[in-house]
Amino acid sequence: MLMALPPSEEISDATKQFQVIKDGVYTEAMVFKPGEGPYDTSLLVKYEHHVARHIWFGEERGPKKELKVAGHGLKLTSRVPLALPPQMESWVSRSGLASLQRTSLNKIDTNLVSAFVERWHLETSSFHMPFGEMSITLDDVACLLHLPIRGIFWSPQDVTEELAVELAVDYLGVSQGQAQSHVRSCRGSYYKLEWLYDIFVHHRAASSWAYATRAYLLMLVGSTIFADKTFTLVEARYLLLFRDLDGCSGYSWGAAALVTLYRYLGDASMYSCKQLGGYPTLLHCWIHEYFPTVGKRGENWNPAGNCGLPRAMRWSYRQGVLKVDDLRPILDELTPTDVIWRPFEDHRAWRVFDEICLYRGCLKWGEIVVPYLPDRCLRQFGYRQYVPSPPLDCMMATDIDVDWISYHQSVVDVIGSSSVATTPSEVVDGYLEWYYRVSHPRLVPPHRDAPREVPVPVYDVGPSDPDWARVSTLIRRYLRQVNAEEEDPQFSDLFEALHISRSH
Numbered sequence: 100m101l102m103a104l105p106p107s108e109e110i111s112d113a114t115k116q117f118q119v120i121k122d123g124v125y126t127e128a129m130v131f132k133p134g135e136g137p138y139d140t141s142l143l144v145k146y147e148h149h150v151a152r153h154i155w156f157g158e159e160r161g162p163k164k165e166l167k168v169a170g171h172g173l174k175l176t177s178r179v180p181l182a183l184p185p186q187m188e189s190w191v192s193r194s195g196l197a198s199l200q201r202t203s204l205n206k207i208d209t210n211l212v213s214a215f216v217e218r219w220h221l222e223t224s225s226f227h228m229p230f231g232e233m234s235i236t237l238d239d240v241a242c243l244l245h246l247p248i249r250g251i252f253w254s255p256q257d258v259t260e261e262l263a264v265e266l267a268v269d270y271l272g273v274s275q276g277q278a279q280s281h282v283r284s285c286r287g288s289y290y291k292l293e294w295l296y297d298i299f300v301h302h303r304a305a306s307s308w309a310y311a312t313r314a315y316l317l318m319l320v321g322s323t324i325f326a327d328k329t330f331t332l333v334e335a336r337y338l339l340l341f342r343d344l345d346g347c348s349g350y351s352w353g354a355a356a357l358v359t360l361y362r363y364l365g366d367a368s369m370y371s372c373k374q375l376g377g378y379p380t381l382l383h384c385w386i387h388e389y390f391p392t393v394g395k396r397g398e399n400w401n402p403a404g405n406c407g408l409p410r411a412m413r414w415s416y417r418q419g420v421l422k423v424d425d426l427r428p429i430l431d432e433l434t435p436t437d438v439i440w441r442p443f444e445d446h447r448a449w450r451v452f453d454e455i456c457l458y459r460g461c462l463k464w465g466e467i468v469v470p471y472l473p474d475r476c477l478r479q480f481g482y483r484q485y486v487p488s489p490p491l492d493c494m495m496a497t498d499i500d501v502d503w504i505s506y507h508q509s510v511v512d513v514i515g516s517s518s519v520a521t522t523p524s525e526v527v528d529g530y531l532e533w534y535y536r537v538s539h540p541r542l543v544p545p546h547r548d549a550p551r552e553v554p555v556p557v558y559d560v561g562p563s564d565p566d567w568a569r570v571s572t573l574i575r576r577y578l579r580q581v582n583a584e585e586e587d588p589q590f591s592d593l594f595e596a597l598h599i600s601r602s603h
Contacts, residue, residue: 137538151539166375168213175323184308202243202244203411211419212383221364231530244356258288296314320337393430395419431541440478460503472490477517
């Protein structure tokens, strides 16, 4: 609960002061300057260039408020056969990438995805929600995509256009002239996804299984976890991953997917960026799993009826009616009770939780290095959230591979300062006060005539069942829209329904 203090001579018109009230006891006053975002800028050092800052002042990225996001789901539907030849199936299965053949959504809700990207911060590798930070974790990748998360990182060599030609000749079985002509048409060290599909079809018909498998796997990762902002090309250097088809199973494909998506999320969170690369299905399905009241989705099956399929296959695309600027205030109003904090507990028969998901350190794929910070989203692991340590400076990291292999000590450090949560969204005292000093809980400013409340509430436990959570959210949203007071008799039935829904 929040209450505005009486005006003070020391407080200007541009500043409002609020008293935080917990369980009826006054605790501390907080000062917030509307529009300035975090007033402790030691954490979000790039906030000046972040899209959230511009949105607050009414500045959009462009005429189209949403990002350009391209999924390859429809194309993969036509390019992935119902069954591969046995000679290829063995290699694809052992690679650890077989699940990517079926996980992609046919289309992406660009408004929904864009609304969450606006809350991502590359400094913390997390979404800054109204009630704290959340992130896409290694466990999420393991459960949604069934990719292996243990394994080695990849350190590639530079691939020039000349080497791209040689690789295509040696490992894709095309002629020198054909490879030269194609790479030249790509204007760089790339291959076209459509070209790779044609090579796969050609070699499959000719029973040239190794060539066909490499072309197929490169097309597959280029259409999913390594998708870039060209939406039609894949970097030629990724072909090096599949030189040895018997050895490519040793990579941490889950980390690779996460590193690539983190990198593109960081880019897209900046005001100047208008496109999102990476695997949008991963982000889209993550939203569906954690936020049952946000967005429109189709459900192919109930988790209870799952027979071991990747959880991303649970979801199908449904056309949303809300635009990104409709979704912003909805996200601003979310509370911890609107979140399913541990959505994959009913999936453990197929993906057991791996403690390496609590590793705190840098993840690396190629030359891209990103911080992976589970201590900032502990509620997703069933622990009480504490004030986390400052983010890692991955530019200074020198022994990332060693840190990854010897992950255990970092796990002990992460959970040693916490305890198992007694309620799904439990935080330690002082966490929310700290969070609202260093972050921006809202993207949309209140009406200029209304004071901006600094939302540092104490949330009740709320409903644990997602259906009741949805009912609670809808009732609460309506009551807010009509400025209903609980003492008003005409709303008494709705308030009673709200209290009932929260008790389930």
